[in-house]
Amino acid sequence: MSRAPSRAVTRATVLLPTLLALVAEAAWTAVVAGLLAAFAFRDPAVGIGATLLAALAGLVAARVIGPRLGDRWPWTAVLLALASGLLGWLAAAEVRSVVAARGIDGAGEALLANPGGWMTGAAFVRGIAQSRIPADPHAIGTALGIGVPGLALMAVLGGMVADPARSRFLADAQAGVLVFLVAGILALALSRQTLLGSGSGLDWRRNPAWLALLAMLLAGVAVAAVSASLVVGPVIVTVLGVAVPSLLLVGLVVGFDRRSLRILVASMAVALLVAAVLRAMGARPSPEAQIPGIGVTTPGDPNAVAPLAIGVLVIVLLAATIAILVLARLWMRRPRAAEDDLLETRWIDHGEVSEQPRTGRRRRGIRFGRPAPADAVAAYRALIEELASRPRVRREPGETPAEHAGRLRRSGVGALSLDLLAADYGLVRYGGVTLTGAEDRRAIGRAARLRRRLVAAVGGAPTPGAGAAREPERPGDAGTPGEAPGARARYRVG
């Protein structure tokens, strides 16, 4: 296989955190664009697709044009950002028609027609900020650290807008926020891994288990957050509604003096005043969006479609994470001639049996209980451990693996495959032979078949108290009726 695809894949892996960071940046700028549109009571003309394009343009410009312009680059970046914002603003048909009809005189109206369009300029700038390859985890962490409270503030501000703009904004913004969180957290994790790996031998593509865990946790967090947003709100409001008046009442009775009461009354008056002012600043609610009762939505309420949209979004996110996992697996199959491959030996060690480096690939899947054996030695030891509680077929303390297999075969219980498995075990443990992956897999299969066969031959349930097969039998046990004497007992008896 040529090495070129491998290098391309490696480059793509390095680019992945940057691309995810761009998606996160695009998501929050789209949310802000939606907020501005909601304030103007317009439909948002700029979505996450447009902001993502702008952010990508910013990245490409910073990497391609920036180094060539040198000191002139900052001013060029400002101009390009303005141009990007202008393009986003002109993306709305209404803006174009107003500008075409009234020219410069209609600037104010045109600005109000698509104020969110200018956020593509911000997305362009954020694309420049994320232009470092490999991605800078500090930049992504800063974006997340500022983005989370910032988006919460946006959402609170957007919540003050009158319906239906409020409902539309909240529905759009929730999807944008989820994309921002998932893409941002993923980008941060991968960029941290990439940064740590530079020069210290870490390659996250070698750890599909971690990727799977990360994907599961992210999906779980997203689902839990969305579910909580639907359920927790009313619960908390109810709890607060019950708890706060009760506590106030208790407080009034127990500890409030006249002065405290005056302060409380004044505070409540100020709060009511602020609420009235805020309400006056917002538009008058549309009659069709008025909610007749708590928890009941009208047919025309855009909130009714929000859970469905969120469900679709979660499914898309899950599909994306699965796609990333599949891609990671594909990347890992490709031969890589990294320097550290020459220095490093990796194997799975459960701390009980073989410490031989594993050469072949391993069947993956969800397993429960005892971990599956990885090689012939582990398979043989697991089988012997399984048979230890069954006196007829267990290996006696004085028996070699070959003697044990021969005894079972002669008694009609065993099979030739046990001899072969025992031979594999002897070759690896005592002969210093390394088995091939195919031989290991055959041995594991033999062990599985033998386990079924031998357990069925002597009855499924293990003999109580016979599990201590590893312990040498005491001389007194030699004469126990109905049991074959142990090897040591036989020696003692003579």
Next chain:
Amino acid sequence: MAVRVIAALVLVVVGSALDVPIAIVLGVVTLMLEVVNAVWARLGLRDVRYTRRLAGRRTPWGGEIPMTVEVWNRRRLPIAWLRADDEATAGVTVRERQLVDGTEPGIEVLRNAWTLRPWERVVRRFHVGADRRGVFMLGPVDLTMGDPFARRVAFEQRPETDTFLVWPRTVPTTEIEPPDRWGDLDRARRGLAEDPSRFAGVRPYAPGDSMRRLHARTSARLGRPMTKRFEPSREREVLIALDVQTIDGPAWEAGFGSDEVESLYVVAASIVRSLEARHVAFGLLAAGYTGAETRFATVPVSSSPGQAQRALDLLARLSSHASAPFERLLTMAARTVHPGTTVLVLTARDPRPFAGALRRLERLGAAVVIVACGRDAAREAARARAAGFTSRRAAMDAHWESAERLVIAP
């Protein structure tokens, strides 16, 4: 972390109160990230095994010691990243890695990072050495682990350390004196202490032999004078006295030229190797610090196996500055030196200030040979000769790091 948790709770409560689901989503996500972090922090590094193994404890300058670093994730969950920072003494080199600056100034660390699957065990192989002779240490190790979101979550310092010695460089050298040969016509240049109870045979008479040694019967039978020969009462012994100080003045005030001191150590190590090859019993004395409480470093005279290793170990440990005046070292040597021992004085200074101590050694029956080293070796050797001592001049054919041969000549 507490700030984030409080902020997340505030977001959830505010979002609920204002009926803004986005704030709840943001709050819950932040909260759950903190929960995952806390769970991982609780698991910590207790199921992570870290082992560092050195294949040897000594290497000559320019050589390397194979080293393995092994980590083992002994849990059912993967580890996103695990970083191990092994502190390394200044001067340690690792062929496969560039050492990076540690958290403390002046300390470099060997940094390794892994991503580990459940139960995964990884062994990495390195080759460690040093850019100079000395005692070097690896460890303790700082282990840091990340949670599934790759955030730093646990830190632990494990105190295990590994020490190794880097011997001075050795180069092939000419012999200081031709070895004595028994039974030939050449007369020994200096008489050895002989044990008259152990008769070893006869040899032809040579001018200067004592008339008392003549074997009358054999001389009569052969018709020419023959002299009796006895076994030496002890084997030939060489004691190397190393003058660590390269600049004149009091030991506690004198500075040192690192390169000149290292050259001196290379000469000493090369002589040690040469004496070992000739099966000569030798010892080493130096007034330098070795990490022990005493100010004088000593390897007693011996020809047992491993003597060269002991001497080279001492040369590796010795400080580059003197711990006491060289005269005091020679005075101490006078208490232990046997008659017949050759005392090789390796110095890069004018030997006249300690001529008195050297003469005392000669009076005790030791043969003193001054080996002048350093830039002014010829001049110092001439001064030694003028003072009445046997002297040699030691010179390498290039800088000590690249020299191929050491010539010790009159």
